[in-house]
Amino acid sequence: MASRGSSRVRSTGKAAGRPSSRRPRAVQGGTLEATLREAGIDASLPDFLVMVRDAVSSVRRVPAPDPVGQLPESEAQTLKRGGFDMGHPREGEATPLSQTVAAYIAMMNDALTVAEAARRLRLDQSRIRQLLSAGSLYGIKLRGEWRLPAFQFTKRGVVPGIQEVLRVVPEDLHPVEVWEWFRNPDPDLEIGEQIVSPLNWLSSGGEPQRASAVARDL
Numbered sequence: 001m002a003s004r005g006s007s008r009v010r011s012t013g014k015a016a017g018r019p020s021s022r023r024p025r026a027v028q029g030g031t032l033e034a035t036l037r038e039a040g041i042d043a044s045l046p047d048f049l050v051m052v053r054d055a056v057s058s059v060r061r062v063p064a065p066d067p068v069g070q071l072p073e074s075e076a077q078t079l080k081r082g083g084f085d086m087g088h089p090r091e092g093e094a095t096p097l098s099q100t101v102a103a104y105i106a107m108m109n110d111a112l113t114v115a116e117a118a119r120r121l122r123l124d125q126s127r128i129r130q131l132l133s134a135g136s137l138y139g140i141k142l143r144g145e146w147r148l149p150a151f152q153f154t155k156r157g158v159v160p161g162i163q164e165v166l167r168v169v170p171e172d173l174h175p176v177e178v179w180e181w182f183r184n185p186d187p188d189l190e191i192g193e194q195i196v197s198p199l200n201w202l203s204s205g206g207e208p209q210r211a212s213a214v215a216r217d218l
Contacts, residue, residue: 137166165215168215191206
């Protein structure tokens with residue numbers, strides 16, 4: 001699990017030549033940094049740009065096929081009459097890529113450093129790195145340093161049973177897919193008659209083995 005994300009996220013070195021003396025471009029009366037803070041993003045501008053670059057580069061660039069062209073005309077017309085939108089995204093409409101980038105930035109903005117995770121769990125930083133290597137904690141590298149998404153933590157520790165589940169999450173899943181699976185309702189997990197997310201399942205005392213079985217099939 002420790003390698004998860006590390007192949008997608010590479011450290012960035014300093015650009016050759018003299019550093020630019022230009023200040024960030026003003027946006028609506030403030031700097032880009034101020035705009036990010038107003039949006040609730042605490043990352044510095046360099047870290048924010050790295051997040052965007054890594055999010056974009058980690059998404060498979062597969063051209064979206066024309067849905068109409070993939071179906072016989074009769075079936076396409078039937079779907080249209082049934083209310084299905086068979087066209088490409090409209091101008092101004094969020095694309096899957098932009099949605100993934102936004103989710104990645106939100107996830108990384110709340111992620112903990114190794115030092116922060118160590119304080120949260122009252123462990124040595126070396127122990128945190130051991131847990132990352134064992135797959136018992138989920139980490140992504142940003143500019144060569146580990147970041148641990150906050151979904152796996154409570155205020156005083158880790159979500160009960162989540163370390164067992166993390167160890168079986170497929171390593172080829174995109175970080176946003178992992179983040180969203182844990183946070184969104186899964187039809188294979190129910191409490192009473194209500195479908196719940198893996199996080200709610202675990203936090204409510206659900207058996208980690210059940211969530212792990214679902215995670216293996218992702």
